[in-house]
Amino acid sequence: MQDPDPDPTFELALLAVPKAVPEVRRTLSCHPYGDPHPDVQLCVSELLSNVIRHVGEGTPVTVRLTSARGRVRVAVTDPDPRAWPLLRRVGGDDETGRGLALLDAVSLRWGVEQGPDSKTVWCELEGGRHGVALPT
Numbered sequence: 087m088q089d090p091d092p093d094p095t096f097e098l099a100l101l102a103v104p105k106a107v108p109e110v111r112r113t114l115s116c117h118p119y120g121d122p123h124p125d126v127q128l129c130v131s132e133l134l135s136n137v138i139r140h141v142g143e144g145t146p147v148t149v150r151l152t153s154a155r156g157r158v159r160v161a162v163t164d165p166d167p168r169a170w171p172l173l174r175r176v177g178g179d180d181e182t183g184r185g186l187a188l189l190d191a192v193s194l195r196w197g198v199e200q201g202p203d204s205k206t207v208w209c210e211l212e213g214g215r216h217g218v219a220l221p222t
Contacts, residue, residue, distance in 0.1 A: 096151040132185040133162035161208040
């Protein structure tokens with residue numbers, strides 16, 4: 087696994103509630119790392135939404151963005167090491183279940199890191215001139 091810089095370029099601790107999702111998207115669009123990148127906003131939204139749906143509304147989370155070696159890592163940490171996300175197939179009539187498929191489609195790779203009292207779901211996106219321009 088590629089190690090990101092140890093110091094996040096962006097870090098935000100919050101409660102995972104539905105109104106936080108658009109607020110974080112807006113915060114990212116105003117963050118001084120350059121032009122807002124829709125894939126970063128999409129990944130953060132999907133990871134936060136998964137916490138709300140599968141761990142519980144009001145769960146404390148930390149959102150981090152880091153940049154290393156031409157990639158941007160988006161990570162969301164929550165306090166439930168057991169509720170792991172699963173990529174699943176959805177049918178045309180299914181109303182939910184597409185979040186990880188979207189994340190899988192736009193990211194270079196993604197995964198889960200388990201701690202003793204938490205887990206971090208992360209994904210990596212291409213950085214650089216046409217990707218996300220975070221300072222190094």
